[in-house]
Amino acid sequence: MESVRTCVGCRTRAPRSSLLRVVAIDSVLVPDERASMPGRGAWVHETTECMDAAIRRRAFVRALRVSGPLDTQTIEKRLNGYGHKVNGSK
Secondary structure, three states: OOOEEEOOOOOOEEEHHHOEEEEEEOOEEEEEOOOOOOOOOEEEOOOHHHHHHHHHOOHHHHHHOOOOOOEOHHHHHHHHHOOOOOOOOO
16 A cells, blocks of 8 residues: 655645655755655645645745745746646747
8 A cells, every 4th residue: 555645735645656755955946756765855746736735835845844945946946847837838
């Protein structure tokens, strides 16, 4: 049986394989492809809606227990690079 995690964006439970683990390294959000990086991680769907909701609600800051703002450019570039719509792009 596969592990279940909660998406910090939409707050729905999903199998671990359908979510992306994200960690904070020096106040920068970094995708953890293999889910093996050390430290706390936050799980999120790889959709613009979930990412935007998590950023807007400061869910990454709370889930990762960091103080201050996080740099989300790495995650946004990843979404944009995989063909997802980001910031209204087509």
